[in-house]
Amino acid sequence: xxxxxxxxxxxxxxxxxxxxxxxxxxxxxxxxxxxxxxxxxxxxxxxxxxxxxxxxxxxxxxxxxxxxxxxxxxxxxxxxxxxxxxxxxxxxxxxxxxxxxxxxxxxxxxxxxxxxxxxxxxxxxxxxxxxxxxxxxxxxxxxxxxx
Numbered sequence: 001x002x003x004x005x006x007x008x009x010x011x012x013x014x015x016x017x018x019x020x021x022x023x024x025x026x027x028x029x030x031x032x033x034x035x036x037x038x039x040x041x042x043x044x045x046x047x048x049x050x051x052x053x054x055x056x057x058x059x060x061x062x063x064x065x066x067x068x069x070x071x072x073x074x075x076x077x078x079x080x081x082x083x084x085x086x087x088x089x090x091x092x093x094x095x096x097x098x099x100x101x102x103x104x105x106x107x108x109x110x111x112x113x114x115x116x117x118x119x120x121x122x123x124x125x126x127x128x129x130x131x132x133x134x135x136x137x138x139x140x141x142x143x144x145x146x147x
Contacts, residue, residue, distance in 0.1 A: 003047070006030065010038055011048060053142035056135075061109040064090075064135040064143065068099035073126040076100050086120045087111060090143045099131070108147050 006028065013024040021039065025032040042048035056062045071079055076094045080101055084092045088111055090104040107113055113132065121127060135141065 006034075007038055007042060007047075010035055011042070014039075014048070014050065017050065017052070051144050054145050055138075056106060056141065056143055057138060059108075059145075062147075063107045064138065064141065065105050065107065065113060066133040066135065067103040067105055068131040068133070069101040069103065070098070070128045070130070071100045071126050072128045075126075079124070079126065082124055086116070088116055088120075088147060090146065104143070106143055106145075106147060111147055 009028055010024060013019055013027065021035045022032050025035040028035070039048065039050075043050070056064045069079075069083065073079065080092045080094050083089060083101060083103055088105045088107060090106055092104075093102045094100065095102050105116060107116065117130070121130065
């Protein structure tokens with residue numbers, strides 16, 4: 001998909017998730033059908049997702065952790081995909097540095113860090129080590145609610 005200035009402008013306007021497509025069209029000087037079609041195409045291509053996000057600190061009993069994973073294989077893409085399917089995982093990034101993957105994981109009182117390691121991570125082969133960073137205070141940290 002070609003990312004032109006209009007697509008980027010539409011994405012910027014959608015940061016305010018309650019802004020209507022009609023308002024966006026008016027501000028950009030294009031038709032509402034143009035905006036609707038572009039939003040649909042962006043979503044179909046996997047460039048854009050419109051979803052509700054929550055501040056995990058505002059939810060009692062919820063916590064976010066950033067987890068660094070060192071693998072014993074160079075098959076980082078398939079391992080990243082495997083980790084992305086685990087319960088609680090908000091995002092997985094293949095990174096440079098001392099870790100191969102960085103995970104953002106949401107926990108609550110029914111799904112805790114120990115459950116994550118014992119029930120989920122232990123099933124994945126080629127994990128050499130993990131390091132957990134509990135987020136005590138986040139700024140601009142909003143995540144989809146997936147537990």
